[in-house]
Amino acid sequence: MADIMDRFETEVKRGVIQVAVMCLLEKELYGYDIIKHLKDVGLAVEEGTLYPILRRLDDEKILTSRWETSGPRPRKYYVITENGKSIREKLLESLKSVTQALDTLESQMTTAGDA
16 A cells, blocks of 8 residues: 555656746746755655756746856756746646545545535
């Protein structure tokens, strides 16, 4: 059962993290800052999970990135594109709809258990 739960949580979390990253990137951030902000809101994520997501969102033109090499070490900064903002809006609506449906189903489960 633990394997099933781990796999399910990983799949759900990956989707949520993608949307969360899109929400964070109204302003430019680099990877470590993204990880820190996600952790601060209760979405702990490892570098090995975040960076493939950032690359894919960048490849899909949802994000744009640039290298900053003037500091002590190079950093890649990410920010959401206009296309990404449109996609983010639709994904947030979809997630809210799913959450409402799950709340309704959970409520019905509780009510059905009382009958």
